[in-house]
Amino acid sequence: MKSFSKKIIITGGAGFIGSHVVRRFVKKYPDYKIINLDKLTYAGNLENLKDIENEDNYYFVKGDITEETFVNELFRKEQPDGVIHLAAESHVDRSISSPMEFVKTNVLGTVNLLNAAKIIWKNDFSNKLFHHVSTDEVYGALGETGFFTEKTSYDPHSPYSASKASSDHFVRSYADTYGLPTVITNCSNNYGPNHFPEKLIPLMIHNIINKKPLPVYGDGNYTRDWLYVIDHAIAIDLVFHKGRLDNSYNIGGFNEWKNIDLVKLLCRQMDKKLNREPGESEKLIAFVKDRPGHDLRYAIDASKIHEELGWKPSVTFEEGLGKTIDWYLENEKWLKNVTSGAYQEYYKKQYV
Numbered sequence: 265m266k267s268f269s270k271k272i273i274i275t276g277g278a279g280f281i282g283s284h285v286v287r288r289f290v291k292k293y294p295d296y297k298i299i300n301l302d303k304l305t306y307a308g309n310l311e312n313l314k315d316i317e318n319e320d321n322y323y324f325v326k327g328d329i330t331e332e333t334f335v336n337e338l339f340r341k342e343q344p345d346g347v348i349h350l351a352a353e354s355h356v357d358r359s360i361s362s363p364m365e366f367v368k369t370n371v372l373g374t375v376n377l378l379n380a381a382k383i384i385w386k387n388d389f390s391n392k393l394f395h396h397v398s399t400d401e402v403y404g405a406l407g408e409t410g411f412f413t414e415k416t417s418y419d420p421h422s423p424y425s426a427s428k429a430s431s432d433h434f435v436r437s438y439a440d441t442y443g444l445p446t447v448i449t450n451c452s453n454n455y456g457p458n459h460f461p462e463k464l465i466p467l468m469i470h471n472i473i474n475k476k477p478l479p480v481y482g483d484g485n486y487t488r489d490w491l492y493v494i495d496h497a498i499a500i501d502l503v504f505h506k507g508r509l510d511n512s513y514n515i516g517g518f519n520e521w522k523n524i525d526l527v528k529l530l531c532r533q534m535d536k537k538l539n540r541e542p543g544e545s546e547k548l549i550a551f552v553k554d555r556p557g558h559d560l561r562y563a564i565d566a567s568k569i570h571e572e573l574g575w576k577p578s579v580t581f582e583e584g585l586g587k588t589i590d591w592y593l594e595n596e597k598w599l600k601n602v603t604s605g606a607y608q609e610y611y612k613k614q615y616v
């Protein structure tokens with residue numbers, strides 16, 4: 265049997281960001297055993313990992329992080345040295361209609377994982393790490409100016425961000441109380457291949473392809489800071505290996521866009537790629553009812569990770585968006601599969 269230099273459980277590895285993290289670790293570290301623990305909710309899709317599923321350092325385990333006995337048993341069996349925790353309910357709109365799902369997975373699930381790590385690592389924490397992947401939304405909303413730093417106070421507004429903030433607090437409490445070696449990364453909005461089309465960018469791409477209305481919430485003047493997903497995976501790799509223990513690192517794209525400007529940019533790029541008349545897709549824009557408690561603006565100050573670890577985004581927004589649109593145009597089958605069935609029900613409830 266092959267022996268591995270490190271064993272890492274990556275949770276949520278079948279999801280959008282998780283699949284890019286799993287791929288990076290499986291390919292870059294052939295001597296690590298990578299165990300992808302995922303429940304395969306509507307957002308998890310093993311198609312995302314088809315290209316690496318037969319690698320001999322990759323293992324998939326279907327399971328639910330909210331199930332304490334299962335999680336403890338898996339940790340006891342695998343004896344991981346590291347955990348990279350991405351599994352979560354991740355969509356703000358769903359958190360508004362079903363907050364309890366978010367409490368269960370994002371809070372209870374995180375505490376189960378922390379406990380399991382604490383049990384198997386006992387008090388020998390050398391070369392062990394629990395890396396918790398979180399969001400900038402824990403900081404709340406900014407006005408027209410300013411940036412979130414690692415010192416910004418937590419001020420979450422949606423059930424999603426409140427559940428993520430709570431999970432961050434539990435991670436810190438396990439570091440302070442039990443000495444568990446931890447690190448937290450708080451990242452801005454990601455975009456890229458394999459993004460489930462309930463979030464802004466893939467939803468707009470899907471609707472532009474299908475000439476469906478483009479639902480912009482409120483006046484569209486809400487601002488997000490967008491980062492290409494592979495740059496997030498690179499940042500996670502760096503922090504996991506080189507970050508300072510019990511620290512948090514903000515990760516951002518230095519790339520702020522008002523939603524309406526971003527949707528118009530997508531329309532322009534896609535009209536070109538689809539050989540449509542300039543301006544054709546913009547006609548699909550429809551301003552719809554605003555999201556309750558909608559955060560005006562997120563923007564990350566990523567100078568800590570830049571100065572300490574040398575990280576910065578590797579692709580421009582234009583490149584990243586171009587690659588993303590091309591991926592969706594080339595992966596029609598993926599898009600069709602994830603938008604059949606339950607997606608239609610969700611879409612009707614949310615938009616019609």
Ligand code: NAD
Nearest residue numbers: 276278279280281303304305307308328329351352453454
């Ligand atoms: P996603 O919704 O695409 O994927 C989540 C994954 O977790 C899915 O594969 C799902 O099956 C799995 N999962 C859900 N509940 C589970 C459970 N109970 N047990 C086991 N697995 C479960 O999410 P994403 O966008 O890839 O986000 C990943 C992480 O990154 C989340 O923790 C999210 O809060 C954080 N994050 C996301 C963004 C973003 O822009 N998407 C930005 C910053 C941080």
Ligand code: TYD
Nearest residue numbers: 356453462463464465479480481486488523
């Ligand atoms: P989203 O992708 O859901 O990410 P988050 O809410 O976590 O930032 O939304 C990004 C922005 O786009 C946010 O301001 C809400 C807005 N939005 C729309 O205007 N229409 C939509 O259909 C969706 C899904 C989002």
